[in-house]
Amino acid sequence: MLFVRSFLFNVAFYANLVLWLIILIPAFLVPRRVFIALVKVWARSSLWLLRVIAGTRVEIRGVGRIPAGGALVAAKHQSFWETFALVTIFDDPTFILKRELMWIPFFGWYLRKARCVPVNRRAGSQALVQMTARAREEAQHGRQIIIFPEGTRRPPGAPAAYKYGVAHLYQNLGFPCIPVALNSGLYWPRRQFIRRPGTIRVEILDPIAPGLKREEFFQSMQDAIEESSGRLLAEGRHELGLGGIPPEPVTSTPNI
Template sequence: MLIVRSLLFNVAFYANLVLWLVLLFPGLLVPPRVFMQGVKLWGRSSLWLLRVIVGTKIEIRGREKIPPGGALVAAKHQSFHETFTLVTILDDPTYILKRELMWIPLFGWYLWKAGCVPVDRKAGSLALVQMTARAKEEARHGRQIIIFPEGTRRPPGAPPAYKYGVAHLYQNLGFPCIPVALNTGLYWPRRQFIRRPGTVVIEVLDPIPPGLPREDFFKEVQERIEEASDRLLAEGQRELGLVPSSPSEASLSKAG
């Protein structure tokens, strides 16, 4: 049944995505904040499909910790799940993302309309300057700038691989940073079509106020996100019956 439900969900998910790509097209003519309301509806419809077809619910913890106005949101990245879920829980979010995504027909137009901040990875230090300028402009308009500090999806329990882009943004934006921990990769594994029933947890952690030295912030944001994500990983493993039976297995799980 897990395979059947996963297959049904994937078909429904991508059919729903295509439907919203069509429905959102007129949104290119409205203000960005209005357009983002349509994107939020797509995100909520995807979560509804996941709950109804697979039985995967979601619990958002710490929502009350999100400060009003502009902020930098540094989130753990394990799955495609959080890329649309975070949009539904933030007031006016946008993303730091690789520039190539903006070139995709139709989809790239929507990313442009949403005010996403592209990064040209081939531009070296100039890319950081351009990214920071755009992100600062969006944050000044009260938007939450979402960045995945590791740059790509990492499997649950994998050793952290944070990049300094998040510290550069924090140092130059002058806004609080909201760390986000999660265990989505257990229920929506990367590069797999399997979707597991249970309760995904996304936890908003205490904001880090602006003004910390760069290295202190870089260490702090990693420690907070990793400690909380490890706790949520263990919680999810218990729910799914994946708890290692011996310390040696636990070490292997953490390494891999």
């Protein structure tokens, strides 16, 4: 039954994605805020399919901690799930992502319309300068800049591997940082077909005010995300009856 429900969900999810890629074509002509609102409708429809077909619900904790206006959002990254689900939580979100994604037909065009912040990983230190300038511009317009500090999806329970790009952004943006913990990798595992029934839990943690020293911020952010994600992971493992099953092997991916 798990295989059947996972198969049906994946078919429905990607069919829905293709449908929305078509529906959004005329949205190139509307203001960006209207475009973001339409993207949120797609994201919510995907979450609805996940709940109805795969039996995977979502619980968001700490929404009241989100400050108004611009912010840096540092989120745990375990699954493809958070790349669309986090859009539904924040008012006017945008993502920091690798530049190559902007070159994908249709999908990349929509990323440009949403004014996502591309990173040219081959540009070395100059990439940080360009990324920061774009991110600051968006944050000054009241947007929430979502970054995955570990740079790539990592399996639940894998050792933390945070990159210093998030600390560079924090120091140079002058906006609060909102840490986000989650356990999505238990239910939507990376590079796997299976979608497990249960409850994906996301916790919005206390914002970190601007002004901390680089190392102080970096350690504080990492400790907050890891402590909360570990607790959510324990809750999910208990729910799924996974006990002490060790995490899947992980390989390191260099990133800013």
